[in-house]
Amino acid sequence: MIFAKELGAALRESLETDERVVLIGEDIIDPYGGAFKVTRGLSTDFPSRVRTTPISEGAIAGFSAGLALAGMRPIAEVMFGDFITLCFDQIVNHITKYEAMYNGKATCPAVFRVPSGGHRGYGPTHSQSLEKHFFGVPHLRVVAASLFHDPRDAFRDFLSQNTPVLYVEHKLLYPQHMRLAPNGLITTREGSTVRLSAVPREDCTATVLAYGYQAGLAADIVEKLAVEEEIFVELLVPAELSPMDWAPVEVSAKATGSLVTVEEGTAGWSWGTEVSAVMSERLFGLLRRPVSVVASEKTVIPSSRAKEGRMLVGSPQIETAIREAAK
Amino acid sequence: MTITLPNFLSPEPEKENPAAPAIPLPAEPEAAITGATTLSKAVTVPLGEGEAATLSQEAAVNESEAAAESAVAAEGAAWVTRQTVVAGSRELGLYRGMRFIRRFEETLLGLFEEGILNGTTHACIGQEADAAGVIEHLREGDHIFSNHRCHGHYLAWTGDALGLMAEIMGKEAGVCAGIGGSQHICAEGFMSNGVQGGILPTAAGIALAKKLKGEDTISVVFMGDGTLGEGAVYETLNMASLWELPLLIVLEDNEWAQSTPVALNTAGSMRARFEAFGLPVSEVESTDVLEISSHAEELVEAVRTTGKTHVLVIHTYRLCHHSKSDDHRPEEEVALRWQTEPLAVHRQRLAEADWQAIDASVEEELAGIVAKARALP
Numbered sequence: 001m002i003f004a005k006e007l008g009a010a011l012r013e014s015l016e017t018d019e020r021v022v023l024i025g026e027d028i029i030d031p032y033g034g035a036f037k038v039t040r041g042l043s044t045d046f047p048s049r050v051r052t053t054p055i056s057e058g059a060i061a062g063f064s065a066g067l068a069l070a071g072m073r074p075i076a077e078v079m080f081g082d083f084i085t086l087c088f089d090q091i092v093n094h095i096t097k098y099e100a101m102y103n104g105k106a107t108c109p110a111v112f113r114v115p116s117g118g119h120r121g122y123g124p125t126h127s128q129s130l131e132k133h134f135f136g137v138p139h140l141r142v143v144a145a146s147l148f149h150d151p152r153d154a155f156r157d158f159l160s161q162n163t164p165v166l167y168v169e170h171k172l173l174y175p176q177h178m179r180l181a182p183n184g185l186i187t188t189r190e191g192s193t194v195r196l197s198a199v200p201r202e203d204c205t206a207t208v209l210a211y212g213y214q215a216g217l218a219a220d221i222v223e224k225l226a227v228e229e230e231i232f233v234e235l236l237v238p239a240e241l242s243p244m245d246w247a248p249v250e251v252s253a254k255a256t257g258s259l260v261t262v263e264e265g266t267a268g269w270s271w272g273t274e275v276s277a278v279m280s281e282r283l284f285g286l287l288r289r290p291v292s293v294v295a296s297e298k299t300v301i302p303s304s305r306a307k308e309g310r311m312l313v314g315s316p317q318i319e320t321a322i323r324e325a326a327k
Numbered sequence: 328m329t330i331t332l333p334n335f336l337s338p339e340p341e342k343e344n345p346a347a348p349a350i351p352l353p354a355e356p357e358a359a360i361t362g363a364t365t366l367s368k369a370v371t372v373p374l375g376e377g378e379a380a381t382l383s384q385e386a387a388v389n390e391s392e393a394a395a396e397s398a399v400a401a402e403g404a405a406w407v408t409r410q411t412v413v414a415g416s417r418e419l420g421l422y423r424g425m426r427f428i429r430r431f432e433e434t435l436l437g438l439f440e441e442g443i444l445n446g447t448t449h450a451c452i453g454q455e456a457d458a459a460g461v462i463e464h465l466r467e468g469d470h471i472f473s474n475h476r477c478h479g480h481y482l483a484w485t486g487d488a489l490g491l492m493a494e495i496m497g498k499e500a501g502v503c504a505g506i507g508g509s510q511h512i513c514a515e516g517f518m519s520n521g522v523q524g525g526i527l528p529t530a531a532g533i534a535l536a537k538k539l540k541g542e543d544t545i546s547v548v549f550m551g552d553g554t555l556g557e558g559a560v561y562e563t564l565n566m567a568s569l570w571e572l573p574l575l576i577v578l579e580d581n582e583w584a585q586s587t588p589v590a591l592n593t594a595g596s597m598r599a600r601f602e603a604f605g606l607p608v609s610e611v612e613s614t615d616v617l618e619i620s621s622h623a624e625e626l627v628e629a630v631r632t633t634g635k636t637h638v639l640v641i642h643t644y645r646l647c648h649h650s651k652s653d654d655h656r657p658e659e660e661v662a663l664r665w666q667t668e669p670l671a672v673h674r675q676r677l678a679e680a681d682w683q684a685i686d687a688s689v690e691e692e693l694a695g696i697v698a699k700a701r702a703l704p
Contacts, residue, residue, distance in 0.1 A: 022539065048539060054569070059528040059562035066532020066546075069518065070470070072539065074532075089559075093522040094529060102513035103504040 003147060004174035008038050010151040011075065015046045018159050022067055023050040024060055025077030025113075035079045036115055036174050057083045061090035064110040069098060073159055074110050081116030081168065082128045095164045096139040107162035111155075117170035117213055117264055118312050123303035127312075129212075129265040129296075131168050135242040135274065142242040144211040145169045147179040148187075148194040148219075149239045168241075170213035170264070179216065184223045185235075192239035193248040198226035206233040206325040207252040209275060210262035211241055214313060218262055221319045231326050241271060249275065250282050260292045260325045264313050267295035294321045421463070421616050422673050423685045425455035428479040429670060430689050431488060432647075434697060435478075435495060439651055443701070445497050448509045451479040453614070453646030456669035457579050458483040460619035461547070461639070464627040468516070468544035470537075472530040475510045476579075477519035480549055485514050488693070492700040500703045524557025526550070527576070531563050531636075534572035538634065545573040545630045553584025555593055555600065564604040567636040574636040575626055576601070581645035586655055601638040612642035614669045617676075 014021045023039060029052040033040025043050035053060050057078060064074035078084050084091075091112070098108040118127030134142050141163050145151060158165050181187060185196040196219055197204055210218040215237040225231040234252055238245065253259040259279055261272035272293030279291055297311045432450040439448065451458065458479035465471070465484070473480040481491055487502060494501025495509050502512055510521030520526050530548035537544055554560060555578075567574050580597060582589050601608045607629070611622045619641055626637045644664040648654035654661075665671075674682050 022535075051570075054562070054565055056562035056566065058525075058559045059531075059566050062525055062528020062559060062563065063532035063535060063566065065525075066529040066534070067536050068532075069529065070533045070536030072536045089522065089525055090528075094520060094525045097511070097520070098513075098518075101503065101507045101511045102518070103506050105503065105513040106518065 001178040007151045010155045020073040026079045057086035061087035068108040068110040081114030109162045111165045124300040127301040132265045141165045146215045172213045190248045194237040197234040199232045204232045204234040206258035207256045208235045214262045257288045258325045262294045266298045424459045428455045447650045449476040450647045456616035460616045461623040470546045472548040473519040475521040498703040523554045524559035527563040531567045534574040547575045552580040568604045571635045576638045578640045580642045585649045608638045610640040
């Protein structure tokens with residue numbers, strides 16, 4: 001169960017079960033099948049509904065808007081998530097506006113898949129996690145793929161509702177095995193939030209909130225600390241990043257008294273700072289330390305492996321933060 | 328279930344003498360309801376809980392008992408009376424449509440000065456022939472995407488003057504409950520957005536949906552010359568041509584992009600910009616509704632039969648400011664263009680008594696709409 005294949009299967013299921021679904025993006029048809037091979041095989045079976053485009057992200061987004069307004073279900077692949085900036089006008093001034101500004105007379109359920117994230121040496125413009133710029137956009141859902149969430153569930157959900165979606169796929173997830181039932185950790189689900197810990201919540205001394213690729217790194221650290229040092233923390237992996245389902249976070253952090261957030265995006269004005277603001281309001285006086293926000297350095301992402309490793313959030317930064325928070 | 332095409336563009340034969348004094352006949356309640364229903368398919372003008380209050384105010388506003396009587400059901404059914412006035416004549420119908428748009432826009436400008444309206448508006452005064460001449464050839468199932476200067480297109484397509492007036496007044500009964508305002512309107516087969524450029528790929532996406540669904544209807548987008556500066560336009564031209572989409576692009580070149588003349592904005596040839604993508608272009612320099620209409624008819628037909636994108640470039644002129652009080656154009660230039668404004672051009676074909684009767688009926692209808700809209704909660 002490799003994530004890229006599961007995702008491809010989810011897209012295939014979408015095309016098979018819903019005639020309104022149209023896949024649109026650059027280089028997504030066979031034999032190439034997309035820069036990350038997620039759509040391989042689909043254009044052969046659905047030639048009119050899997051459409052390769054020129055290098056025109058603005059039009060990919062705009063065409064998606066029109067398709068969605070006309071009752072179709074576009075799923076756009078933005079080859080590298082970095083290029084989502086070229087769709088920003090469509091997402092902010094068009095797609096997320098229509099339903100609200102037309103007072104519900106139209107809906108625009110476009111879905112954007114954004115292969116994001118670094119650690120592959122692609123450098124400053126092909127490695128970013130730009131979702132922070134979309135958090136808080138009214139009437140937009142930002143959803144993160146992870147190894148703990150079946151992409152089929154995600155796409156079934158997207159196709160059953162009318163809010164536009166930015167679906168963030170960290171590139172390093174593609175070759176990894178799904179971890180829907182990870183060994184060694186107790187796994188429970190509350191809505192779309194997955195809870196992982198080695199011991200019951202009462203015995204945990206911190207809550208770790210992480211999504212996407214970082215969630216997998218954090219899970220490994222949570223397990224290692226539990227086994228090797230009997231440091232017990234609870235990991236929460238949400239799929240919905242914005243709007244957030246705050247309840248699981250609030251309940252967990254209230255119980256553990258300590259909260260760490262982890263994201264690969266750059267520090268400042270970020271997901272973690274919003275989590276921190278909300279939890280400070282809800283749990284004022286109930287946490288034994290300030291919320292700890294782990295994010296990447298506020299600079300460009302270097303191509304050099306060594307420099308990239310220092311700049312981006314990875315296991316070392318996450319482990320340091322968890323150890324501190326669990327005290 | 329069906330939406331009504333703009334009635335003034337396809338008036339039903341009637342026995343009324345078009346030249347007769349324009350007394351709007353109080354519609355039969357049932358007929359009015361039919362009219363309201365068909366027009367309001369997606370253009371609901373709800374009266375809801377405020378209905379009673381509205382009606383009592385109505386009675387105070389309208390001296391005519393008949394008007395008050397029909398007002399209940401006739402919300403949004405203004406065309407019912409309109410049809411009787413322009414009975415049987417396409418040319419009178421086109422004139423009434425343009426005259427109505429003109430006076431609607433002028434009325435808005437007056438309401439702004441009065442302080443009744445919030446925000447801004449972009450009048451299409453001088454360009455009414457484009458809306459009337461193109462939309463005359465569209466039919467149920469077609470889709471129009473318009474821009475910030477959308478009132479004329481909206482009125483020509485839906486006839487829902489009360490819904491639009493209420494919208495611009497910010498009333499709950501407005502076509503988008505006062506949220507969209509002047510530039511962001513939605514009705515069956517009609518949408519507009521105030522951000523330039525982005526509506527082009529959106530309209531093309533609607534055309535793609537039509538193609539994938541196997542519909543025989545078309546998507547139409549209105550853009551201005553200023554929008555030629557936006558990159559999204561060219562991405563769209565390329566893909567619309569590659570994918571052979573049933574899209575009609577109507578470029579209204581009104582010579583001025585806000586305060587900037589076309590000469591400072593647009594290099595080379597407008598026509599060649601489209602032709603470079605292999606798109607057939609029809610170009611007309613005119614404010615004559617019949618001339619524009621004949622070009623539009625040909626192109627609409629071509630889009631329908633070939634399923635491919637075509638472009639209509641209309642060189643026209645905006646007679647008023649861009650939005651409000653922001654006109655620095657040479658007065659002589661504007662004055663000269665008033666001599667060839669669409670109503671004056673088209674009037675030359677009509678008997679004076681006919682157009683005067685229409686003018687009078689438009690005034691009366693508009694006054695009623697403004698009064699109703701003012702009285703809405």
